[in-house]
Amino acid sequence: MDTVLVTGAFGLVGSATVRRLAADGRPVVATDLDTPANRKAAADLPVAVQVRYADLTDAAAVDDLVSTVKPAAIIHLAAVIPPFIYMHRELARKVNVEATGHLLAAAAHQPEPSRFVQASSIAVYGSRNPHTVSGVLTADTPTNPADVYGDHKVQAELLVRGSGLDWVILRLGGVMTVDPGSYMKLDNLYLEQLLPADGRLQTVDVRDVASAFAAATIAPVVGETLLIGGDDSHRQIQRDVAPAMAAALGLVNGLPAGLPGNPDDNEDWFNTDWMDSSRAQEALGFQHHSWPDMLVETAARAGVTRFLLRAVAPLARVVLQLRAPYYRTDNKFADPWRAIGDKWSDPRP
Template sequence: MKPKILLTGAFGNVGQRTLKELLKREYQVTCFELKNENNQELKEKLLENGEFKTIWGNITDKNDVNKAIKGKDYIIHLAAIIPPLSESNPELAEKVNVEGTRNLVDAAKELPVSPRFILASSIAVFGPTMHLEPPVTLDYPLNPSNTYSNTKVKAEKIVRESGLSWLILRLSSVSVEEIQLDFDPILYEVPLEQRIEFVASRDCGIAFTNAISLNDINRTFSIGGGEGCQLTEREFLKGFFDAFGLPMLPDKAFKKPTGKDDWYNIDWIDTTESQKALNYQNETFEEYIERIKKKFRWRRLAIKMISPIVKYTLVRKSPYS
């Protein structure tokens, strides 16, 4: 019988791709998610990929967590408050990202047979590293620079000190899989010459799924797309905007760093060990762009027709233009 998996944050971007990969390999999956209209619709759509259970609840509620975790062999913990919400509501980020992780760990320790704990973290824990020689390796010192990265450092510590068998996967810049015109305000905060490592969300799903059968435990991995995904933010945005039928924004819309701390907390990373262990890198940035163009070819044509209006609106939203 296949192992029983608890997947938190199952209906998010990486969660959906992880769920699909788990179902493809016929794992017994229980999704633990907040109950809302959007998640209920996503659940019905995702059931087309195979059968899974859903427990509606909140990881900040210990009773919900105890109910969800019972009888599970593995926990893949993806649920988190991410930027920009983590920065505008730090109390919520602390409650979900730190205390939610603690609730899961505490519940796991009470089970007769302790499950393996696989935590999603972020390379943001290293802080800005543009003044250092790339790629970022695991022996770089932790230097969290915002609420989100601080909560991830705390969550990692909870997992490492839990006494459970664990793996921590620190994700780089993960792809989106749906057309979006209402862009995140963080868009403007990443300087155009920023080094950025892209990774396809589908490849993240493979990494988390492969972590289940990995014999090596109590390790931390950096998850990125590899050399074919190492870009500057300028290169990334030009490709990304083109994929969705939009023109590149002018330089004046983006932050211009004046010191080492003005750069964003992303960079190129060393994925040699993670790829060797988890064998997940399949899609380069160029391949992702071509796939998105094909997937949304009709909507892309429609967006192109209104692209001058969208560009004007996006430039107006920038605090720098």
């Protein structure tokens, strides 16, 4: 069976994708930066998975990697994402755009060019005011990135489409996991709090995302751009998502309420909306985990920790309120891009 090369293999989506491919019995090579954390993560991978460390911003290293592995397909997941991208713009461009070009060139030079499956994002569509937009996102919705991350994804998509390779682009919604530890990061909670509470968001289980990427390497979807979101139970309002997951962990009423978005200003919204994933589901058959099922599983995985977190939930709410992005401001509405700039750096393209 033909080998699949997965970049960004030790990130949230990358590790799930590697495990999905291995479980399907497919030869897979995982690549990422050579760091102590990644070496530790590599030790937990299925034994059949090969690991090759490489810096994708180094064109020569990429050529060597691809010519050695000779992959039938490349799943390109490596990226610098929010909020870290806002602080490291120069590095982010090298990873998100230039490294994509290196991989495409290396793949095209192979005797049998690889199918290229590109990880993109609904961030390409920019700010989405649910009070003024109609319908849901589709592959034909015009792109209009509002931040540097969405802009990088648009640039990478253009490189992929112009590569001459067989390509597939998957634009991801709000990727979630049932692993409790993934949510206990203050920067993640801060980012959640600054978003408009009434924004629309379509989540998706990371395991379903992994299934979509694995299927895209062999399904008859060459030349398609597909939107990857969960089933209809994943169509949510921003203010409901984090509190529901926190409650599943035991932090019942542990998160303070955020501010709504300004219905009269289309710019002061975030890169989220509901999406039409029907074509992706038809072609890839990836939707297996509903939102209610994710909450049940999250609670089960949390185990006895839920009781401890429930006890500290009132204190957690006070602490998070004191460090909330709009605390002690007279804001009536959320102002996410300004709040991101104040906390990290100017997010605009």
